[in-house]
Amino acid sequence: MSIWDPDYECMPREEMEQLQLERLQASLNRVYKNVTCYRNKFKELGIVPEDVTSLADLSKLPFTTKEDLRLNYPYGMFAVPLREVVRIHSSSGTTGKPTVVGYTKQDVKVWSNLVARFMTAAGVNHDDVVQIAFGYGLFTGAFGLHYGSEMIGASVIPMGAGNTEKQIMIMQDYRTTALVSTPSYAVTIAERMEKMGIDPKSLCLKVGLFGGEPWSEAMRREIESRLGISATDNYGLSEVIGPGVAGECQCKCGMHISEDAFLAEIIDPDTGKTLPPGSIGELVLTSLTKEAFPMVRYRTRDITSLDYTKCDCGRTTVRMKKTMGRSDDMLIIKGVNVYPSQIEDVLFAVEGCQPHYQLVVDRKGALDTLEIRIEVTENIFFDEMKLQKAFLDNVERRIDSVLGVGAVVKLVEPNSIPRAEGKASRVIDNRKI
Amino acid sequence: MLKIKNINAYYGKVHALKNVSLHLNRGEIVTLIGANGAGKTTLLNTLSAIIPTASGEMVLEGKNIAGLAADRVVSLGLSQVPEGRQVFNPLTVEENLELGAYLRYRMGGQRQEISEDLERMFQMFPRLKERRRQAAGTLSGGEQQMLAIGRALMARPKLLLLDEPSMGLAPLVVQDIFKVIRMLREEEGTSILLVEQNARAALKVADRGYVLETGKVILEGKATELLENKDVQRAYLGRDKKEIWER
Numbered sequence: 001m002s003i004w005d006p007d008y009e010c011m012p013r014e015e016m017e018q019l020q021l022e023r024l025q026a027s028l029n030r031v032y033k034n035v036t037c038y039r040n041k042f043k044e045l046g047i048v049p050e051d052v053t054s055l056a057d058l059s060k061l062p063f064t065t066k067e068d069l070r071l072n073y074p075y076g077m078f079a080v081p082l083r084e085v086v087r088i089h090s091s092s093g094t095t096g097k098p099t100v101v102g103y104t105k106q107d108v109k110v111w112s113n114l115v116a117r118f119m120t121a122a123g124v125n126h127d128d129v130v131q132i133a134f135g136y137g138l139f140t141g142a143f144g145l146h147y148g149s150e151m152i153g154a155s156v157i158p159m160g161a162g163n164t165e166k167q168i169m170i171m172q173d174y175r176t177t178a179l180v181s182t183p184s185y186a187v188t189i190a191e192r193m194e195k196m197g198i199d200p201k202s203l204c205l206k207v208g209l210f211g212g213e214p215w216s217e218a219m220r221r222e223i224e225s226r227l228g229i230s231a232t233d234n235y236g237l238s239e240v241i242g243p244g245v246a247g248e249c250q251c252k253c254g255m256h257i258s259e260d261a262f263l264a265e266i267i268d269p270d271t272g273k274t275l276p277p278g279s280i281g282e283l284v285l286t287s288l289t290k291e292a293f294p295m296v297r298y299r300t301r302d303i304t305s306l307d308y309t310k311c312d313c314g315r316t317t318v319r320m321k322k323t324m325g326r327s328d329d330m331l332i333i334k335g336v337n338v339y340p341s342q343i344e345d346v347l348f349a350v351e352g353c354q355p356h357y358q359l360v361v362d363r364k365g366a367l368d369t370l371e372i373r374i375e376v377t378e379n380i381f382f383d384e385m386k387l388q389k390a391f392l393d394n395v396e397r398r399i400d401s402v403l404g405v406g407a408v409v410k411l412v413e414p415n416s417i418p419r420a421e422g423k424a425s426r427v428i429d430n431r432k433i
Numbered sequence: 434m435l436k437i438k439n440i441n442a443y444y445g446k447v448h449a450l451k452n453v454s455l456h457l458n459r460g461e462i463v464t465l466i467g468a469n470g471a472g473k474t475t476l477l478n479t480l481s482a483i484i485p486t487a488s489g490e491m492v493l494e495g496k497n498i499a500g501l502a503a504d505r506v507v508s509l510g511l512s513q514v515p516e517g518r519q520v521f522n523p524l525t526v527e528e529n530l531e532l533g534a535y536l537r538y539r540m541g542g543q544r545q546e547i548s549e550d551l552e553r554m555f556q557m558f559p560r561l562k563e564r565r566r567q568a569a570g571t572l573s574g575g576e577q578q579m580l581a582i583g584r585a586l587m588a589r590p591k592l593l594l595l596d597e598p599s600m601g602l603a604p605l606v607v608q609d610i611f612k613v614i615r616m617l618r619e620e621e622g623t624s625i626l627l628v629e630q631n632a633r634a635a636l637k638v639a640d641r642g643y644v645l646e647t648g649k650v651i652l653e654g655k656a657t658e659l660l661e662n663k664d665v666q667r668a669y670l671g672r673d674k675k676e677i678w679e680r
Contacts, residue, residue: 015456018436019653022454026643026650033651049649050452053439084663106658289654291662 115148118247140242254319522570
């Protein structure tokens with residue numbers, strides 16, 4: 001089992017903490033100088049970067065939330081002038097506007113290297129042929145894995161998402177050895193192969209790197225046995241860097257966080273208090289090396305826990321458990337982040353009033369489905385079927401363009417959706433992850 | 434081997450170093466870059482106890498050196514080559530070198546070893562051997578710089594602090610000085626903390642660097658990364674300018 005960056009990945013804890021402190025202080029000095037949003041937040045709390053003299057002092061600093069990114073849309077959180085930014089990505093926002101993130105040349109290099117680390121840990125080397133079945137475009141997933149593979153020296157096939165039969169054909173003909181996709185898409189591929197009568201064992205596939213959505217150990221066993229590969233999980237989010245925050249080694253006992261680049265904390269999502277090591281809570285990340293888009297205490301909303309015990313692979317970095325859920329109402333559907341509020345906005349725009357609606361998320365085979373049930377009101381009741389159909393089509397089209405994920409829209413009887421006291425339970429998630 | 438945490442230092446009321454943290458591994462060359470008044474020399478002077486540390490931790494090979502007297506710091510293995518050489522002009526080259534070993538001499542002889550080291554210096558710097566009986570004040574700037582480095586090495590330091598070694602020297606001589614720095618690391622395995630106004634040259638020879646601005650560290654990274662960094666290029670390198678020594 002080789003290690004890409006042993007100097008950093010196997011650094012003794014004491015040295016790592018010294019390096020983290022140095023980089024944290026330098027990063028705070030930079031954001032305080034260059035990013036108005038951070039400067040104002042620090043001033044509100046009456047603190048300056050010099051107040052941070054140890055890693056424990058991190059808890060004195062303000063959190064950064066998705067809302068901050070939205071308020072500073074598009075470039076307000078950048079710490080360098082735009083002319084030094086060589087790449088812009090974005091991710092879905094909670095309400096309409098997406099969030100924008102930027103990378104300098106150096107950031108892209110660092111990013112590639114971080115991805116190369118977890119890809120190496122997963123078993124990829126320069127002899128591999130890596131098929132990337134993530135969507136290219138504004139999402140960070142495909143590009144991150146693409147650069148990581150190139151840095152390792154593997155051969156990259158930038159397939160993009162979808163078109164399963166072509167994926168399988170290329171997998172056979174180009175002798176793909178490593179598959180990069182969402183875990184659910186890996187199952188789709190396995191199912192399609194069965195239908196086509198192709199034995200996965202006859203392929204050259206040996207490893208799968210799956211991310212973008214939460215998945216269970218049961219699903220890992222299913223993918224591993226059906227495709228005959230070693231499947232590993234990796235974690236990242238575009239607000240922080242994209243893939244490359246953490247990834248599993250072959251011990252498959254948690255994802256190693258690249259601690260020289262990110263400081264990880266676990267907090268109580270309700271009180272914001274830092275929790276002791278080992279507790280389950282919300283993951284908060286602080287970037288240590290990023291130039292264009294530094295992050296101070298970003299609330300990921302992902303629920304997990306951190307394990308500081310030594311891993312058998314030799315890496316000394318802390319491991320995070322597979323994410324166990326969210327501390328907000330975000331849904332991950334086919335690897336795309338979806339907020340109920342986005343759907344609400346679309347319905348409001350179409351109808352002009354707040355409808356009663358319910359979201360039903362399910363998994364058919366391995367693919368997620370989203371159904372939106374809307375209660376019929378006077379405004380959207382049509383005598384003619386044709387008008388009714390046109391209305392539904394219109395809603396579906398808009399949902400698709402806003403979310404980037406298709407949904408089925410259905411009308412239901414008035415008052416058939418249960419009204420909950422206080423916060424309406426708008427989401428029914430029937431997937432068993 | 435060297436670990437510094439949250440060092441603060443003052444010149445009168447001026448807060449010259451603000452919570453500076455840095456480290457240096459054995460055999461590494463680390464450079465500090467920054468504009469005039471950023472605190473580079475101050476940091477070296479605090480390390481060698483020339484100016485007092487207001488607060489913070491400094492640990493050399495597991496031993497605390499914060500608050501110690503300058504001679505204690507030297508005996509623990511840290512020698513500084515000061516800015517502007519500061520050789521003893523009226524003394525001969527040989528006497529200057531011998532003074533570098535003064536602490537070793539006083540603390541228990543080692544005369545044999547000291548004279549061996551003297552010969553080693555002459556091997557390393559043949560020019561100094563030619564001029565061993567000459568008064569140091571009569572040497573050229575480059576020769577004086579070599580003498581200052583040799584004098585510091587006579588204390589057998591584990592860590593060498595070099596303050597502006599190329600200052601005021603002709604480009605070709607600067608080239609020689611950087612050759613010496615490379616040789617010290619490659620042949621002697623000396624760890625070096627280098628302050629240099631010629632940021633590009635310093636980053637070319639160093640493994641890692643820290644960028645200081647108004648007494649604060651704003652960037653840490655591999656020297657190759659810092660060379661590529663736009664902030665560093667804009668502020669300290671002069672983007673397209675090539676120095677004579679690298680043409």
